[in-house]
Amino acid sequence: SLADTAKERIILIKEINEKNCNFIFEDYYTSLIELLQAMAFKKGFNILNHLCLGYYLRDVLKREDLYILFDDLRYKRNSLTYYGNRMDYETAKQAIEKCKKIIKELASK
16 A cells, blocks of 8 residues: 555665765655555545645645645755755755654654
């Protein structure tokens, strides 16, 4: 299932350093997306883009606080993926921590 895949992806992540921090962020972000999609599917939603997953978080789950974090992460991921803008180590570490926070909050539901 998507939820299991999300958990397994995180288990494989090892030490974060300056060379791999952007890749690790992408893995955490992907796990977050998979978790959100699994939750949405369970409730009958078929959400195919990241922007609408954010709206699902905000409007259906009523988590404006997590939506704000998620939207910042979505922007960072798009910047990295589509424009090649790599994050510095500290920014990437902060983004990873935001991913962890959202994943933890969602996993407790």
